[in-house]
Amino acid sequence: MSAKILDGKALAARLQTEMAEQVQTWIPQVGRPPGLAVLRVGEDPASAAYVRGKERACERVGMASFGQHFSAEAPPSQLLDTILRLNQDERVDGILVQLPLPPGWDPIPPLLAIEPDKDVDGLHPMNLGRLLRGEPGLQSCTPLGVMRLLQTEGIPLSGKQAVVVGRSILVGKPLSLMLLAADATVTLAHSRTPDLADVTRRADIVVMAVGKPNLLSADMVKPGAVVIDVGINRTLTPDGSSQLVGDVCYEEVKEVAAAITPVPGGVGPMTVTMLLHNTLESYRLRNRRGNGCSL
Numbered sequence: 059m060s061a062k063i064l065d066g067k068a069l070a071a072r073l074q075t076e077m078a079e080q081v082q083t084w085i086p087q088v089g090r091p092p093g094l095a096v097l098r099v100g101e102d103p104a105s106a107a108y109v110r111g112k113e114r115a116c117e118r119v120g121m122a123s124f125g126q127h128f129s130a131e132a133p134p135s136q137l138l139d140t141i142l143r144l145n146q147d148e149r150v151d152g153i154l155v156q157l158p159l160p161p162g163w164d165p166i167p168p169l170l171a172i173e174p175d176k177d178v179d180g181l182h183p184m185n186l187g188r189l190l191r192g193e194p195g196l197q198s199c200t201p202l203g204v205m206r207l208l209q210t211e212g213i214p215l216s217g218k219q220a221v222v223v224g225r226s227i228l229v230g231k232p233l234s235l236m237l238l239a240a241d242a243t244v245t246l247a248h249s250r251t252p253d254l255a256d257v258t259r260r261a262d263i264v265v266m267a268v269g270k271p272n273l274l275s276a277d278m279v280k281p282g283a284v285v286i287d288v289g290i291n292r293t294l295t296p297d298g299s300s301q302l303v304g305d306v307c308y309e310e311v312k313e314v315a316a317a318i319t320p321v322p323g324g325v326g327p328m329t330v331t332m333l334l335h336n337t338l339e340s341y342r343l344r345n346r347r348g349n350g351c352s353l
């Protein structure tokens with residue numbers, strides 16, 4: 059039996075169409091479109107590609123984008139000043155700093171400078187604290203995309219064993235808290251976990267968020283488990299062309315899992331969609347408070 063393919067790309071397209079319709083009904087009430095500012099530093103080609111993808115998605119749903127690019131040699135105060143200005147800018151609902159920053163750039167000051175209510179990446183300590191405490195707040199896009207995909211596919215989480223592999227602040231840690239909030243029993247494994255296979259084999263839901271191709275093989279998966287692949291790795295094929303792969307041995311794992319996300323076309327498109335979702339949420343909250351209109 060072969061696993062159900064969890065088509066993140068299709069779900070992302072559907073959600074973006076819905077958002078585009080909502081945006082069109084809200085613009086006349088508010089008098090402006092929702093706005094997102096993506097800030098990029100340096101010349102990392104992968105970051106440049108991701109930022110382009112985010113800006114294109116913005117345009118597709120009718121949002122305004124206020125992107126800015128800084129040289130890796132620019133003084134970090136330039137980035138901070140820009141963030142402070144965008145915090146005050148009424149046209150901007152979301153601000154994000156594309157990570158990783160170039161060597162020598164400390165990500166903490168810019169992440170702290172972003173106004174928490176515009177922090178659409180959910181990385182400000184205020185929003186991370188809200189997530190930890192189970193309070194409403196902006197939440198990290200990739201974990202949110204994984205949760206939305208699981209919920210839309212009707213995959214039950216309450217009482218299930220969920221194993222997350224990878225403890226990053228962008229994915230592993232926040233996703234563990236979200237799965238916990240959904241009443242899963244959560245294990246957070248990482249590079250120092252001995253006998254990873256022994257841990258993953260207990261899981262009803264395995265999430266891979268490490269960044270190592272082929273880390274999860276079929277013998278590490280309980281038959282009938284759900285496998286979510288957050289890994290994004292660029293590898294070279296024998297003929298020399300570049301290929302995007304996740305952290306999962308996809309071809310063999312899909313023969314034992316009940317459901318699996320592909321790479322590309324799984325979690326990646328959901329990440330971008332949740333960024334738009336967070337920007338819209340911030341726009342709605344800002345205008346609800348601001349002028350009493352009911353978005």
Ligand SMILES: Nc1nc(=O)c2c([nH]1)NC[C@@H]1CN(c3ccc(C(=O)N[C@@H](CCC(=O)O)C(=O)O)cc3)C=[N+]21
Binds near residue numbers: 157199200290
């Ligand atoms: N502050 C910050 N926030 C982020 O959300 C953030 C970040 N920094 N740094 C890098 C990671 C990576 N990331 C992805 C977004 C979309 C795809 C995506 O759309 N992937 C497509 C394929 C894209 C391609 O072909 O290259 C897919 O999986 O189908 C992947 C990865 C967001 N990140």
